[in-house]
Amino acid sequence: MRMHPPSRPAATIPLADLRAQHQSLGPELQAAIDRVFAASDFVLGDEVAQFEAEFADYCGVGETIACANGTDALELALCAIGIGVGDEVITVANTFAATAEAIVRCGAVPRFVDVDPQTLLMDVSLLETAITPKTRAIIPVHLYGSCVDVAAVMAVAARHGIAVIEDAAQAQGASTRGKRAGATALAGCFSFYPGKNLGACGDAGAVVTSSPEVAARVRQARDHGRSGEKYKHDVVGRNSRMDGLQGAILRVKLRHLTAWNARRREIAQTYGALLRGVDVSIVAVPVASQPVYHQFVIRTAERDQLRQALAAHGIQTGIHYPIPLHQQPAFAPYLPPGGIELPVTEAAAASILSLPMFPELSDGDARAVGRAVAESRAAVSTAVA
Numbered sequence: 001m002r003m004h005p006p007s008r009p010a011a012t013i014p015l016a017d018l019r020a021q022h023q024s025l026g027p028e029l030q031a032a033i034d035r036v037f038a039a040s041d042f043v044l045g046d047e048v049a050q051f052e053a054e055f056a057d058y059c060g061v062g063e064t065i066a067c068a069n070g071t072d073a074l075e076l077a078l079c080a081i082g083i084g085v086g087d088e089v090i091t092v093a094n095t096f097a098a099t100a101e102a103i104v105r106c107g108a109v110p111r112f113v114d115v116d117p118q119t120l121l122m123d124v125s126l127l128e129t130a131i132t133p134k135t136r137a138i139i140p141v142h143l144y145g146s147c148v149d150v151a152a153v154m155a156v157a158a159r160h161g162i163a164v165i166e167d168a169a170q171a172q173g174a175s176t177r178g179k180r181a182g183a184t185a186l187a188g189c190f191s192f193y194p195g196k197n198l199g200a201c202g203d204a205g206a207v208v209t210s211s212p213e214v215a216a217r218v219r220q221a222r223d224h225g226r227s228g229e230k231y232k233h234d235v236v237g238r239n240s241r242m243d244g245l246q247g248a249i250l251r252v253k254l255r256h257l258t259a260w261n262a263r264r265r266e267i268a269q270t271y272g273a274l275l276r277g278v279d280v281s282i283v284a285v286p287v288a289s290q291p292v293y294h295q296f297v298i299r300t301a302e303r304d305q306l307r308q309a310l311a312a313h314g315i316q317t318g319i320h321y322p323i324p325l326h327q328q329p330a331f332a333p334y335l336p337p338g339g340i341e342l343p344v345t346e347a348a349a350a351s352i353l354s355l356p357m358f359p360e361l362s363d364g365d366a367r368a369v370g371r372a373v374a375e376s377r378a379a380v381s382t383a384v385a
């Protein structure tokens with residue numbers, strides 16, 4: 001009997017579908033994997049070095065330093081610019097835990113500012129008042145694949161002699177004011193977690209920078225603090241090297257990233273057209289940003305009912321993120337006594353919903369999602385009235 005690859009049930013539209021991506025890349029990926037086995041270069045090696053060069057080119061930066069994951073990329077970058085005990089780093093609470101984890105792992109304290117009510121990204125107008133004599137860095141997070149106006153962040157930072165590091169984990173290929181995510185600030189940090197717009201087949205990450213000094217420090221720290229001789233360690237480093245297999249796989253996928261991101265924008269347009277006049281709001285993209293829609297996020301006060309209704313249509317949704325970081329037990333020790341309030345972030349967490357978004361999503365399925373949202377909202381509004 002002939003075996004068929006497992007396929008998803010016809011009625012189900014997932015939030016993301018990695019199997020579809022990997023099926024479409026089958027022979028290309030296999031050839032890349034075979035190359036790594038033939039060379040048996042499993043840690044760093046030629047494929048990783050080539051990926052570093054190609055990704056630096058893609059981002060328009062001097063260098064890429066590949067590492068083990070996006071959390072490490074943030075920590076390596078922060079450590080490379082000397083962030084440590086007694087320092088404060090400003091970021092947002094509407095992000096994945098890793099952003100603040102990296103700050104704490106360096107010995108510093110995260111200071112959370114609220115987000116803009118339209119974009120749900122860092123509200124740059126709040127930075128000036130959040131800066132204290134201990135502030136050493138700001139991390140804008142390009143959440144959902146939309147870029148914060150990094151140039152505006154840097155203008156504030158420059159007045160105070162503070163560094164800016166971009167968390168571009170969700171924004172491979174996005175741009176702000178014509179520059180790719182990660183390319184404007186001193187360094188940009190990427191995750192290549194499998195579900196990202198550019199994802200490995202396992203954990204992987206990278207720091208990009210045009211500063212040769214930052215690049216050299218990150219490169220040394222990711223590989224046990226050595227820079228040349230195998231058993232000479234100049235500083236205390238760590239092991240955060242990218243696997244050869246991930247480097248080879250990322251090189252294949254990087255060649256498709258521009259087309260994949262364009263397809264995500266097409267799907268976003270379809271959703272936008274179908275949701276016009278529907279009683280939900282679409283989270284906005286900053287004016288100067290060309291987004292890559294890692295997530296397509298809508299908002300409604302009846303979020304949980306909408307989510308259930310969509311599930312009944314076989315449509316999977318997500319919440320990015322349900323508990324803001326200033327309300328997470330992990331970060332409570334770093335807040336002032338009694339905690340802090342971030343009203344826009346808190347309201348967002350209660351009302352956001354991410355719709356299915358991946359390049360292989362068909363036009364028919366995208367339309368089915370848009371129509372289901374419209375129908376479900378109409379039904380809820382009738383019930384509420």
Ligand SMILES: Cc1ncc(COP(=O)(O)O)c(C=O)c1O
Pocket residue numbers: 069070071072095096098099141143167169170190191192193203204205
């Ligand atoms: C905004 C953001 N920052 C950092 C990270 C951390 O990346 P990783 O999971 O590769 O460590 C992620 C990954 O989900 C992320 O979404």
